[in-house]
Amino acid sequence: MEKHPDDKKPVVEYTAKITLPNGEVIEKTVSTEGDFPSLEDFDLSTRDGLLHDFDLLEKTVLExxxxxxxxxxxxxxxxxxxxxRK
Incomplete structure (x- = not known):
């Protein structure tokens, strides 16, 4: 199946913050473009298909x-x- 140039890949985004005792917040957001299929295209028809697609999702989440x-x-x-330094 050939991809259309306008096809967007799913993105996993995490945000975490550290709140210090003085109330100062250190926050960071990162994201990773994934190679896993969209919800509509996730292969639930076979065990191997499900495991393959889930593996792609899990790798992106872990990265x-x-x-x-x-x-x-x-x-x-x-x-x-x-x-x-101050």
Missing amino acids: TSRKLNGELSREYLDASSKKK
């Missing part, structure tokens, strides 16, 4: 989670180092 963890940690450390 996005890892990306968020790294970026939120860097934001926290950056904010911490800026406070110590």
